[in-house]
Amino acid sequence: MPTEYFEDIKIGSSNEFGSKTVSLEEIVKFATEYDPQPFHIDEEAAKDSIYEGIIASGWHTASMTMRMMVDHMISGRAGLGSPGVDNLRWFKPVRPGDTLRVRSEVLSKKQSKSRPEMGTIFGVTQVFNQHDDMVMSFGTIGMTLLRPGSKSAD
């Protein structure tokens, strides 16, 4: 059962969570399936690229971030999925052996007019490596139920 509904999510609140160390094997496996560019799958070719070594596919970084969000944030929420993300940026490469963590902040929220039993939470998610470098950020949009029987979030 969810413990967190639309009303419980406070604007300006933030969470920090997750600790995911990514291995060379995982990077190559993901990219072989979904993003087989030389700098993601071929150590020799990657050395000669602008990245000077193998880096994770940005989709892999986003997917690892999603897993941390599901485990630590979304699983307790009365969530209904997401229509998308905005302004996703890969600032720095993620390399084998890096350990990622997530910071997520609630920026605003809006109850649906047409479906008042639900609302949208807008936030920003930032991902850092073990050196506290921000490697990725994106704007999040999450659909969330109001408490059962609740008519207004106010």
Add this chain to the structure above:
Amino acid sequence: MTKKYFEDFGVGQIEEFGNRKVTEEEVIEFATEFDPQSFHVDKAAAKDHFFGGIIASGWHTGSMLMRMIVDFQISNSSSMGSPGMDELRWISPVRPGETLKVKSEVLSTAKHPRKSDRGFVKFGYTVFNQDDQTKMTMTSSILFGCTPIAEAS
């Protein structure tokens, strides 16, 4: 096929490509690792949910789009990766058994502000299923190297 460089992309260029069958096994496998919400991994629970059956993680759909971009658009190119995407929208759920394809349009091009040997191409991508229903849209940029001086005529 000749290698594609920054200069080979012009605003308004449209490409259509890809033919990716989505299997239930792959949907569950991806989501078990990266997005284990019940409507992605649990067939019984998914039936009772909002979506009425198992659907692919949006990050899985994005990753399948990426694979089609690599295979059909940038495999023989000077791609140096991507700085990110401006907007990604999951328009309708992707379900097992569907077959995905892509329409790509060049929205803008810009030389790198500091490095004269490369430039950014902004693409608008739309992912459709076999019935031409829109599944996902994405606006994202790819950094390409310019044509090497020796090859430029």
